[in-house]
Amino acid sequence: xxxxxxxxxxxxxxxKMTFTSKAEADAxxxxxxxxxxxxxxxxxxxxxxxxEKQEELSMYLAKHxxxxxxALGAKRKPTPKKPKVVKDAEVEEAPESDAA
Numbered sequence: 001x002x003x004x005x006x007x008x009x010x011x012x013x014x015x016k017m018t019f020t021s022k023a024e025a026d027a028x029x030x031x032x033x034x035x036x037x038x039x040x041x042x043x044x045x046x047x048x049x050x051x052e053k054q055e056e057l058s059m060y061l062a063k064h065x066x067x068x069x070x071a072l073g074a075k076r077k078p079t080p081k082k083p084k085v086v087k088d089a090e091v092e093e094a095p096e097s098d099a100a
Contacts, residue, residue, distance in 0.1 A: 035062035 007025035009016045011032060019025040038058035048054045061068055069075035 031062045031065075034065060035059045038062055 005020065007019045007022050009019070009025055009029050009032065016032065017025075017028055019028065035055075035058045038061050039055055042048055042054045042058055043051075048057065066075070070077050
């Protein structure tokens with residue numbers, strides 16, 4: 001018999017998602033917390049009257065948190081590291097062993 005551990009993210013008595021990893025469940029729960037906060041913020045603005053659209057936008061922004069932070073200037077985009085170029089003179093060849 002196999003034992004399977006499942007982590008369930010629940011909101012207002014409703015099961016949202018099930019994970020096999022606690023870290024994944026915690027990350028998803030945190031994302032839902034962000035979406036809830038963004039929903040409240042968007043509601044205060046009265047720009048989006050349709051609550052369904054407001055919820056969709058808040059979930060989108062929460063899922064793309066990193067890009068939002070880059071756009072707001074709160075976080076710098078990571079610069080891609082350039083591969084190290086090795087010159088021919090720097091490369092040492094392994095000594096050949098004599099198997100005579």
